[in-house]
Amino acid sequence: MSTLPRPTIPASDIGSGRLRLSDSRGTTVSRPLFMGTRAAVAELCAQIAATRDVPAPVATLDEPDLSTVARAIAEYRPDGVLLVCEPEEAHRFATAVAAFESHAIPVSQVRPLRTALPFALAAPEAGPRVYVSPGSAWSAARIDLASLINRQPLPIDRTSVSGMLRGRRVLITGAGGSIGSELSRIAATFEPSSVILMERSENALFEIDRQLGASFQSVPRRAVLHDVVDADRTLQLMRDLCPDVVFHAAAHKHVPLMEDHPSHAVTNNFFGTKSIADAALAIGADRFVLISSDKAVNPTSVMGATKRLAETYVQGLHGQTHARGTGRTRFSMVRFGNVLGSSCSVVPIWSAQLVDGGPLTVTDTRMTRYFMTIHEAAGLVIQAASIDNPTEIAPVYVLDMGKPIRILDLANRFLAAHGYTPRLIDREGNLILDTGMSSDLAPRAGQSMDIVISGIRPGEKLHEELAYAAENLKPTAHAGIDAWAGSPTDISLPTLVAELSQARHSTSPEAVIATIRRHVPEMYRT
Numbered sequence: 001m002s003t004l005p006r007p008t009i010p011a012s013d014i015g016s017g018r019l020r021l022s023d024s025r026g027t028t029v030s031r032p033l034f035m036g037t038r039a040a041v042a043e044l045c046a047q048i049a050a051t052r053d054v055p056a057p058v059a060t061l062d063e064p065d066l067s068t069v070a071r072a073i074a075e076y077r078p079d080g081v082l083l084v085c086e087p088e089e090a091h092r093f094a095t096a097v098a099a100f101e102s103h104a105i106p107v108s109q110v111r112p113l114r115t116a117l118p119f120a121l122a123a124p125e126a127g128p129r130v131y132v133s134p135g136s137a138w139s140a141a142r143i144d145l146a147s148l149i150n151r152q153p154l155p156i157d158r159t160s161v162s163g164m165l166r167g168r169r170v171l172i173t174g175a176g177g178s179i180g181s182e183l184s185r186i187a188a189t190f191e192p193s194s195v196i197l198m199e200r201s202e203n204a205l206f207e208i209d210r211q212l213g214a215s216f217q218s219v220p221r222r223a224v225l226h227d228v229v230d231a232d233r234t235l236q237l238m239r240d241l242c243p244d245v246v247f248h249a250a251a252h253k254h255v256p257l258m259e260d261h262p263s264h265a266v267t268n269n270f271f272g273t274k275s276i277a278d279a280a281l282a283i284g285a286d287r288f289v290l291i292s293s294d295k296a297v298n299p300t301s302v303m304g305a306t307k308r309l310a311e312t313y314v315q316g317l318h319g320q321t322h323a324r325g326t327g328r329t330r331f332s333m334v335r336f337g338n339v340l341g342s343s344c345s346v347v348p349i350w351s352a353q354l355v356d357g358g359p360l361t362v363t364d365t366r367m368t369r370y371f372m373t374i375h376e377a378a379g380l381v382i383q384a385a386s387i388d389n390p391t392e393i394a395p396v397y398v399l400d401m402g403k404p405i406r407i408l409d410l411a412n413r414f415l416a417a418h419g420y421t422p423r424l425i426d427r428e429g430n431l432i433l434d435t436g437m438s439s440d441l442a443p444r445a446g447q448s449m450d451i452v453i454s455g456i457r458p459g460e461k462l463h464e465e466l467a468y469a470a471e472n473l474k475p476t477a478h479a480g481i482d483a484w485a486g487s488p489t490d491i492s493l494p495t496l497v498a499e500l501s502q503a504r505h506s507t508s509p510e511a512v513i514a515t516i517r518r519h520v521p522e523m524y525r526t
Contacts, residue, residue, distance in 0.1 A: 029080030029106075031058045033072060035096060036084035038062040044084050057082075061096070069099045081107040148347075148413055149340065151402055153376040154480035156383040158190075164245065164287070164386040165190040171243035172197060173228050173276055174250030176204025178342035179291060182378035183247050184208055188216040195219055196241055200227040200250070229267055231275040238279035245385065246280045248273060249291045251307070258303040259458040262512040266504040269306035274313055274497065281321060281329045289385045290314050290333040292396070294370060294464045297335070298522050301459030302513060305520045309500070311396065312519070316493045318394035330389060334381045336399040337370025337464055346407065350414055359450035360415070365408050365424075365432070367456070368463050370401035384481050396484040398473055404463065411451050420449040427454065491519070 034041050034057045041060050058076040061068060072078070081100050083093055090109060097107045170187045174180035175197035181204075188195050195212065199205035202225060209223040222241070228234050228250055251269050252258055258265040273290060280288040292311055295304030314331050321327030340347055350360050377399065384397040408424075415422045424432040432453065456462070473482040496519055503515035517523050 029078075031077060031079045033057055033059050033061065033076060033078035033081045034084060035061040035064060035081055035093060035107075037089060040084040044082070063092070064096045066095060066099055069096050073100070073103055073105070078105060081105055083107055083109040084111075085109070086111060148410065148417070149371045149373075149402075149405055151372070151376075153373060154380060154400070156379045157386075157478060160386045160478075161382055162190050165192050165382075167191065167193050168244040168286075169194050169196065169242060170245045170247070171238075171241060172247045172249060173199075173272075174248075174291075175199045176201050176208050177249060178339060178345075178374055179378055179381070180247070180249035181208045181211070182374045183249060183381065184212060185215070186375075186378055186382055187247075188212055188219045188221075192219065195221045196224060196243055197221060198224045198226050198228065198237075198250075200225065228272045228276045231271075231278065234275045235279040235282060238276075238283050238285075242283060243280075244286045246276065246285050246288045247291065247381070247385070248276050248289065250276075251291070251310075253293070253303060255295070255301045255303045255459040256457045258306070259301060260509070262302045262509050262516065263504045263506065265302045265306040266309075266500055266512060266516065269303070270309045270313065270500055271504070273310035277314055277317055277331065281317065281327050284327075285329050287385055288314070288329055288331045289381065290331070291381060292333045292335045294335055294337045294401075295461075297465040298524070299520060300461050300524055302516065303459065305516045305523045308520050308523075309496070309516070312489050312491060313493065313496065315394045315396075315489070316491060316496075319392055320493070322392045331394040332385065332387075332389065332397060333394065334384045334397045334399065336372060336377050336380070337401045337404075338372075339374045339377045340371055342374060346410065347414065350411065354415075354418065354449070359425075359452045360411055360422075361452050361454045362408050362411050363454055363460065364456050364462060365406075365453060366462055367407045367460075368404035369407060370404050370464060371410070372399065372401055380478075380480055383478050384476075387476055387478065387481070387483075389483075397476070398482045398484065400480040400482065408451070415449050415451070418449075420447055423448045423450050425450055425452055427452065 034044055036044075041062055045057065045060060058078055059072055061072060064072070078100075081097075083090065083097065085093065087109075100107050165187055170192045172180050172183050172187070172195070175184050176199040180199070184195055184197060195216075197205060197208055197212070199208070205223050205225055209221065212219070212221050224237060224241070226233065226237060228248075250272055252265050277288055277290070290310060293304065293307045295301060296308040296311055297304075299305040299308055311333050314333060318329075318331035321329070338345060342348075353360050380399050384399075387395070387397070389395045412422045426432055473484060475481075476483050499515055499519070503512045506512050
């Protein structure tokens with residue numbers, strides 16, 4: 001029998017949440033015990049340790065005998081047991097299961113998390129499922145989703161990254177977001193002298209600060225509640241903090257929302273970038289990395305166009321200062337597509353829809369996107385930042401996202417992983433035959449779940465791009481990272497800043513969009 005490391009909260013509070021084991025008895029437990037193979041139990045414990053609103057186990061058992069079970073019941077008084085193993089391994093625990101059930105302690109079986117998705121952790125035919133409340137922090141981002149997109153994550157060269165981060169002060173803006181928080185966690189593994197978490201959301205900042213404190217106790221860190229749009233305060237903070245490496249992940253990213261609020265997109269995505277980039281240059285930071293997007297290429301949306309404007313400013317700033325020899329900061333940008341499990345992205349949305357009983361929503365049967373897991377994307381961003389580029393042109397790095405995936409195929413895989421047969425219908429309730437479904441996505445027999453085709457939203461593309469057709473992408477020394485070898489746009493930065501500054505204070509969304517299009521002429525509207 002093995003027990004969890006001593007908790008940082010009183011033992012009496014370990015089971016403060018509630019976990020519903022959806023079986024024939026509808027059992028709800030607050031003092032669960034985890035039992036199963038050593039690897040599967042360890043994986044589940046790791047997930048629970050980073051999850052709010054779900055009770056930590058009072059004990060864990062791997063390969064228990066009857067005496068171990070009896071001792072666990074007497075010492076830990078569990079009110080429910082999760083047996084974590086593959087179905088074919090369940091027979092190894094039959095004696096222990098019978099012993100728990102003889103003491104009226106219910107046992108529910110789930111498959112290991114690495115092969116499952118959140119909320120419904122096993123197919124119906126595999127036995128009972130485990131559910132958690134949709135509002136909890138049990139997030140799709142905490143589950144390995146690489147198999148959902150059939151992608152083998154690309155590793156990073158830890159030696160080269162260590163040379164950039166070890167013993168350095170690393171600042172991440174938007175540190176509470178999906179990418180920002182993962183950048184923070186990965187950076188902390190390279191023994192930096194400090195990790196500086198800059199975030200304007202109080203709750204998001206608190207959570208990533210808490211997570212880093214729990215997982216990287218030896219790494220100094222500082223949580224800074226701040227909005228980078230405030231240029232004066234940003235410069236003051238940067239002078240006080242003196243970061244060596246800056247990852248700028250803070251941005252507005254939701255396409256339909258930014259269509260309705262273009263001035264907010266300009267303010268946050270362009271002027272937020274300008275503020276932190278100017279400050280990084282002023283204090284002599286070694287490196288500045290802008291997290292960009294595939295939506296910046298031939299943008300159809302306000303969000304994508306403002307990210308393109310942010311790229312333009314960073315390229316211009318780098319070019320001017322390095323041509324004059326007036327700055328030491330090396331600027332770069334990294335573009336990539338969608339990341340699975342990020343806040344308000346498709347998998348968490350589908351998870352919530354599934355918990356609510358469905359249906360799932362997909363905007364268009366033809367829509368495709370590039371996908372990558374959060375961990376892989378953040379790792380490659382840090383890898384790209386480590387590439388030395390002393391030229392006068394700020395590099396634009398493009399991550400190898402593989403082949404685009406049809407969103408409907410992703411939804412079908414998601415439902416199949418939960419044991420559902422997808423049923424495709426339009427907004428009027430008419431059944432649609434999906435002739436494009438590949439044979440490997442054929443639904444399994446089981447309970448059906450509707451997928452409603454809701455229609456493409458303002459600003460959305462059917463297919464994203466990672467680089468302009470005219471751009472010349474060349475491979476770098478690192479797998480999965482290409483670099484743009486072209487020249488940046490020849491533009492007057494003072495004019496760009498002045499016109500966008502005037503536009504963002506306009507009360508007319510149309511006037512704001514007109515100004516954006518004047519500086520991003522390749523922007524077209526859907």
